[in-house]
Amino acid sequence: MDREAEPPASEPLKFAPNDTARLDWKKELQNNITTIDELINKIEITPAEELILREVVDAHPMNIPQYYLDLIDQDDPNDPIRKMCIPSREELVVAGAMGETTKDPYGDDKHDKGNGILHKYGYTALVVSTEYCAMYCRHCFRKRMVGLENDKTVENFREAAKYIAAHEEITNVVVSGGDPFMLPTDVIARMLEPLRDIPHLNYVRIGSRAPVVFPVRFLDDELIELLEDFNRDKTLYVPTHFNHPNELTPEATEALARLRSAGISVNNQAVLLRDVNDDVETLTDLMNGLIRIGVNPYYLYQCMPVSRVRHHFQVPLKTGVDLVDKARQQLDGYAKRFKYIIGHDIGKIEICGRIDDKLILKQIHARAGEENDASRMLVHKLDDTGGWLDDLPPIELT
Numbered sequence: 001m002d003r004e005a006e007p008p009a010s011e012p013l014k015f016a017p018n019d020t021a022r023l024d025w026k027k028e029l030q031n032n033i034t035t036i037d038e039l040i041n042k043i044e045i046t047p048a049e050e051l052i053l054r055e056v057v058d059a060h061p062m063n064i065p066q067y068y069l070d071l072i073d074q075d076d077p078n079d080p081i082r083k084m085c086i087p088s089r090e091e092l093v094v095a096g097a098m099g100e101t102t103k104d105p106y107g108d109d110k111h112d113k114g115n116g117i118l119h120k121y122g123y124t125a126l127v128v129s130t131e132y133c134a135m136y137c138r139h140c141f142r143k144r145m146v147g148l149e150n151d152k153t154v155e156n157f158r159e160a161a162k163y164i165a166a167h168e169e170i171t172n173v174v175v176s177g178g179d180p181f182m183l184p185t186d187v188i189a190r191m192l193e194p195l196r197d198i199p200h201l202n203y204v205r206i207g208s209r210a211p212v213v214f215p216v217r218f219l220d221d222e223l224i225e226l227l228e229d230f231n232r233d234k235t236l237y238v239p240t241h242f243n244h245p246n247e248l249t250p251e252a253t254e255a256l257a258r259l260r261s262a263g264i265s266v267n268n269q270a271v272l273l274r275d276v277n278d279d280v281e282t283l284t285d286l287m288n289g290l291i292r293i294g295v296n297p298y299y300l301y302q303c304m305p306v307s308r309v310r311h312h313f314q315v316p317l318k319t320g321v322d323l324v325d326k327a328r329q330q331l332d333g334y335a336k337r338f339k340y341i342i343g344h345d346i347g348k349i350e351i352c353g354r355i356d357d358k359l360i361l362k363q364i365h366a367r368a369g370e371e372n373d374a375s376r377m378l379v380h381k382l383d384d385t386g387g388w389l390d391d392l393p394p395i396e397l398t
């Protein structure tokens, strides 16, 4: 069912006001589906498929909130929600037909300063707060770390804040993960506190997909009060990650309303995913639906060449650029503000459009020390299959 057909607010919330068990986010998290044995009780899966999925979750764990699982249309084997949360045999393909893959497409490791700090762009520091997410999205670009033991997360937030305070070029901090809102509220408070008084910080972002996959987290008054209080001293933004209009439910709308009531702006960073949102109608419904609930469409990412992801999720750039152009023709000014982006090792690159087989790009962020590259225009030769900048030869403009 396309939830755009009806205004979300007209549907009742699944979290009934007297359902105290489901309103307690920590208890609700315990209802997550994390094993194939639990999954086969909820979703129809053939015995042959079951065997394969056991192998898949050994490589990349599964974690699905009951709320998100309930959004699946069980009668539709191609349901887009299903593709984002249920493991697939395609994940066994490490490289795949679409070309080379990597575990670290954004080059995080090169900019790892220790203690969970990634410092790629001079003006932005990213703090990896946890490896845990309410849901482990099958298309995640940090698939190599989410839900897995790793040494990339912050151990001492006061020390992280000292690093940020010592680097006056940093204008903003992204608290990321994993999903920072899966940490207890008092831990989030301890993480934010030392950032309050750093004078050169203009704002702080907390990146989270919880409004989409686990909206009950935002019914926690203590959390909303904490965010509202912090936002008075230091402007807070929440980048989130809606990919499909079916995710724009009454519950997600309520989570957004609560964040907005705390004075927080929410920006959306979607990913273009094959068989999920790679058609004009879905993209336009998504962007219009976001605007309707007060979320700013900010980025539409080209799916990165991630091992176990690219093979089945990436859309060729030629298809992507045409889709985005057609969607933009139907969208009003606010709904079409998003940039179609390649999050590349060298920096962020906006895909502006194409002239015949020439892909027109503009770099908008460059790695620290390579700032001269930011704002440069690039032209690459398109073909029918290339899905990443490196697949397309550059064209020198004379």
Ligand code: SF4
Pocket: 132, 133, 134, 135, 136, 137, 139, 140, 141, 142, 143, 146, 177, 178, 179, 208, 209, 241
């Ligand atoms: S919530 Fe974000 S970090 Fe976590 S698995 Fe999904 S895409 Fe990855």
